[in-house]
Amino acid sequence: MNTPLDKVIVIMGASSGIGEATARLLAARGAKLMLAARRLERLEAIRKAYPEADIQIKQADVTEFDQVEAVVQEAKAVYGRIDVLFNNAGIMPTAPLAAGHREDWKNMLDINVMGVLNGIAATLPIMEQQQAGYIIATDSVAGHIVYPESAVYCGTKFAVRAIMEGLRQEQRENNVKSTIISPGAVQTELYTTIRDQATGESLRQAQQEWGLTSEDVAQAVLYAIDTPDRVSISNLIIRPTQQQV
Numbered sequence: 001m002n003t004p005l006d007k008v009i010v011i012m013g014a015s016s017g018i019g020e021a022t023a024r025l026l027a028a029r030g031a032k033l034m035l036a037a038r039r040l041e042r043l044e045a046i047r048k049a050y051p052e053a054d055i056q057i058k059q060a061d062v063t064e065f066d067q068v069e070a071v072v073q074e075a076k077a078v079y080g081r082i083d084v085l086f087n088n089a090g091i092m093p094t095a096p097l098a099a100g101h102r103e104d105w106k107n108m109l110d111i112n113v114m115g116v117l118n119g120i121a122a123t124l125p126i127m128e129q130q131q132a133g134y135i136i137a138t139d140s141v142a143g144h145i146v147y148p149e150s151a152v153y154c155g156t157k158f159a160v161r162a163i164m165e166g167l168r169q170e171q172r173e174n175n176v177k178s179t180i181i182s183p184g185a186v187q188t189e190l191y192t193t194i195r196d197q198a199t200g201e202s203l204r205q206a207q208q209e210w211g212l213t214s215e216d217v218a219q220a221v222l223y224a225i226d227t228p229d230r231v232s233i234s235n236l237i238i239r240p241t242q243q244q245v
Contacts, residue, residue, distance in 0.1 A: 004030035007225065008079040010072060011035050012062050012119050013089025015042035018138055018186065021214035022086065022221045027053040029222070034075035036060040036068075037089070062089040062115030069122040082126050084225055087119040087137040094150045105152045112156035116163060124176070132175045136224060137164055138217075139180035141237060145245050157182075161235075168234060177232045179224045184239035185211035210242040 009026055013019040015037035023035050027050040034056045035043045043057035056078055060067040075082055090112050093104040116137050127133025142150060143157030161180055168178040187208060220236050227233060 002029055005222075005226065006030070007083040008032045008075065008081055009034070009084040009086065009225070010075050010082055010123070011086045011088060012060070012068065012071070012115070013037055013087070013138075014046070015039040017088075018181075018183070018214045018217045018221075019086070019088040020046060021218035022088070023055075024049070025215070025218045025222055026225075027055060032079050034058065034071060034078070036071040062087075062118055063110040065118045065121065068115075068118040072119075072122040072126065076126055081130060082123060082133065084134045084136065085119055085123045086221065087116045087135070089115050090138060092150075092153050094153050096149050097151050108152055108156050112153075113159045113163075116160050120163075120167060124171070127176045128171075128174050132229070134177045134179070134225065135164075135167060136179045136181060136221060139164070139182040139235075141182055141184045141239060141243075141245060143180065143182055144237065147245055165234065168232065172232075175229065177229075179233050180235050181217060181220055181224070182235055182237045183212060183217050183220075184237075184243040184245075186217055187211045187213050210240050212238060212240050 005026060009031050011019050011023055011033065014023045014035035023033060023046050026033060032054045035046060036058050037043055038059060038061055040057065040059040047055045047057055058071050058074060060071045062068055072082065091108055093108065095101050120135060123135065137160050139160050140157040142154045143161040146154045164178045164180045217238060220238050224233050224236060
């Protein structure tokens with residue numbers, strides 16, 4: 001039998017995919033959860049599925065700092081501390097640079113990069129005061145390898161990788177740990193953020209045929225969270241066995 005996970009965990013982007021799978025896994029392990037996303041009804045469905053779990057939910061857009069800060073402050077008010085922040089929200093509207101999808105580029109920067117920074121900015125003062133804490137971000141294999149038609153997406157994930165390493169270096173003496181989870185292809189809704197329907201459908205089919213499940217990645221998040229305070233895992237790269245890049 002698994003030991004209950006006595007931690008207060010905030011998950012941004014908890015309504016689907018990796019965030020939802022992680023929320024469900026952590027709820028089953030007895031963690032105290034604050035779940036946030038734009039789709040409140042999906043968060044409510046998670047809470048209803050685990051009536052014995054201690055779950056708070058709050059609607060929030062990670063691009064709006066005030067909303068992220070409100071999530072973090074409510075978690076602190078309810079539970080008295082924050083042990084883990086999981087910055088998971090992200091989009092992937094991939095396309096060639098020549099397509100000039102500037103609005104998509106801006107949205108990726110706002111969600112994938114500023115969303116992570118907003119979470120860090122809202123949570124770090126609490127963790128510094130606690131002299132303990134753990135910040136995790138969903139990155140990607142695309143944060144390590146650049147490939148065609150994904151230059152901007154890869155750029156956002158390289159940025160997250162750099163930001164999280166900087167966080168590790170700056171906060172190590174405050175006992176604040178940081179980890180990026182870098183999955184390859186995962187069966188999530190990311191393909192729906194791609195403007196070109198044929199490209200999105202091709203990705204969806206590949207994900208379904210040989211991609212990871214969200215639950216696979218959630219297990220990696222749990223592994224990182226469950227490590228002793230003395231152990232700091234900087235990066236977990238998780239690829240499907242059949243993935244080439």
